Amino acid sequence: MPLLDMSIPQLNNYRGRNPRPKDFDQYWENALQELDQIDPEVTFEKADFQTSYAECQHLYFNSVNGARIYAKYVSPIQPKATGQAILLFHGYGGQSHEWTEMLKFAAAGASVFFLDVRGQAGRSEDPGGVKGNTLRGHIIRGIESGSSALFYRSVFLDTVQLARVAQSFPDIDPTRILTSGWSQGGALALVCAALVPEIEKVATVYPFLSDYQRVWEMDCVNDAYKELKEYFRIYDPQHQQEAHFFQTLGYIDIQHLSNRIKAKVMMGTGLMDSSCPPSTQFTIYNKLTCDKRMKIFPDFGHEVLPGMKDHIYQFLFCE
Structure with missing residues (x-):
């Protein structure tokens, strides 16, 4: 079998390279307490598309940070509703998908929420207000202003706020919420479950935002992780702050949140993925302490994984 990364035995034992900050748990407890003080003030607008x-x-x-966040919301008309809800998250730089892609879940009786990540292609606001690069590079956004200003700290908290909004709806069982996504969306599906312990199931495919130092050492910094190279070229060409840089990114490294997840997890991984290398995905999986399973596609990269959408649907709604 061709290899891009480690062998399967090595992957099964890999525990990650990027350092975990000593105050990591307190950092996220403080973040959640900040979110506790924010009234979501939920509003709705009827869409032109209806069924x-x-x-x-x-x-x-x-x-x-004063952001107004957007999500598409599809609610099954009674008596189809089951009390389930699914939170969907999109890939890096994208936006929530079309209504028709959400309807298969509504047909199963679930309420469906599809988040637009702030500052990307959708409708969510990104007030900004940090030092440094804002042209592109959301992983490094805010790093010059300190760990509490990291862009993905806000995004991770947006997923929590969406889950809390869903849990507040009278027709949704707060213990029957599912999350799912691919790449960045796969990372956010895991993050949401890590920070909202009531999440029931997670379906994640080649999750992004993991083990940044490993990505750097593999030189897989030409696609989604390109900004890691750009950071050093622009701000630290002699790598004098390299240790501090990766230590700070450790706060938004999802491998360090994995052990908080109580939900059942299914992960899909392609072993030829050069965008999100397999080892960076396996370190997440290896640190999960919950009920978990992985679907491995040896000859596939960061692309459509044949049959994976069917696996996800069956895992989420048929088990």
Whole structure:
């Protein structure tokens, strides 16, 4: 079998390279306490797109740093509702998908929420207000202003606020919420479950935002992780702050959140993935202490994984 990364035995034992800050747990407890003080002030707008069995709405809520966050919301019309809800997250730089892609979940009786990540292609606000680069590079956004200003800290908290909004709806069982996504979306599906312990199941495919130092050492910094190289070229060409840089990114490294997840997890991984290298995905999986399973595609990279969408649907709604 061709190899891009480690062998399967090595992957099964890999525990990550990027350092975990000593105050990591306190950092996220403080972040959640900050979110506790924010009234989401949820509002709805009826969408032009509608169906006979589900209502489609634009949903807005408040989150950290004064942002107004957007999500598509599809609710099954009674008596189809089961009390389940699924939170969906998109890939890096993208936006929530079309209504029709959400309807298969509504047809199963679940309420469906599809988040627009702030500052990317959708409708969510990104108030900004940090030092340094803002042209691109969300992993490094805010790092010059300190760990509490990291862009993904806010995004991670947005996923929590969305889950809390869903849990507050009278037709949704707060213990029957599912999360799912691919790449950045796969990372956020895991993050949401780590920070909201009531999440029931997570379906994640080649998750992004993991083990940044490993990505750097593999020189896989030409696609989604390109900004790691750009940071050193622009701000630290002699790597004098390299240790501090990776230590700070450790606060938004999802491998360090994995052990908090109580949900059942299914992960899909392609062993030829040069965008999110397999080892950076396996370190997440290896640190999960919950009920877990992995679907491995030896000859596939960061692309469509044949049959994976069917696996996800069956895992989330048929088990």
